[in-house]
Amino acid sequence: AAKQTGEPVRRWTPALDERAGEFVRLGAEIRTALDLGQFRVVYQPIVELPAGRVAAVEALVRWEHPVRGLVSPAAFIPVAERNGLIVELGEWILRTACHRLAAWRSDLGPAAPDRISVNVSARQLARPHFAATVAAALADSGLPASCLAVEVTETAVFEGGQAVVALHELRALGVRIALDDFGTGHSSLGLLQTVPVDILKVDKSFVDNVTEAGRPTVIADALYQVSAGLGLVAVAEGVETAEQAEALHRLGYRYLQGYHFGRPVAEPDFTPATVVVLA
């Protein structure tokens, strides 16, 4: 028999089979979780320098599973995207978020954040009537369109098509468009020529080492310059230390988000008050 060389051929193993089973099981549980109301929306502040005012919040979904405990969106969002339940889940998140900011606006007046940012998956954006769904959520909550931003990833829009049509429709409504995880996709800068965008969310990977001279800092600097040159708002994501905040501030960044300022929290724990920002 010929001697085997190179990588072993991947076979359909019980382990892979189990993963497929797990996928189906998790998918079915998402359906149940929607019916039982096991999802929550939490809110993370986006602060404005230098004062540290909470200028905006990002809405992030959580699943309080009765057995598994808190399930990370990184585990269930991809499943919901593949089995299509993201459409229903996403609309629920959108409506919850719009109502939340509308309530803060009536409770807090000018102390309320200016805007709420909601993550939207490729699958939602590609649906023919996505902008109408957003318009309905705004109308139901009474939230002005200018108080809403949708966060989309580069991969959701780089193929153009209906997703980009939807972004133009959202823009026409007055909704802001944020490009999430900016700088990590295949054609980050190219997209800025073709896709309507208001906000660049500069990925955490560029923030992590921004206190040292080196590539991430050069890139964080360049991305800020691009955003400023195009008249866009840059938000730096994943800021964990005062030193990172200082370094980003020196590069020109005015909007920062990360554990240094506040973790995502449920509504009763959220305080829109100014936070201490710089060291």
Ligand code: C2E
């Ligand atoms: P994302 O949109 O890039 O969200 C930022 C993630 O980074 C959140 O994780 C947030 O909790 C986390 N984060 C914020 N600040 C820091 C920091 O300083 N350090 C570190 N290490 N992490 C930080 P989360 O909530 O687990 O969400 C993970 C991803 O799941 C999100 O990444 C987004 O892609 C997706 N996701 C979350 N909520 C939703 C949603 O409502 N709809 C959709 N379609 N996707 C969502």
Ligand code: CA
């Ligand atoms: Ca996001």
Ligand code: CA
């Ligand atoms: Ca992000």
Ligand code: CA
């Ligand atoms: Ca991300």
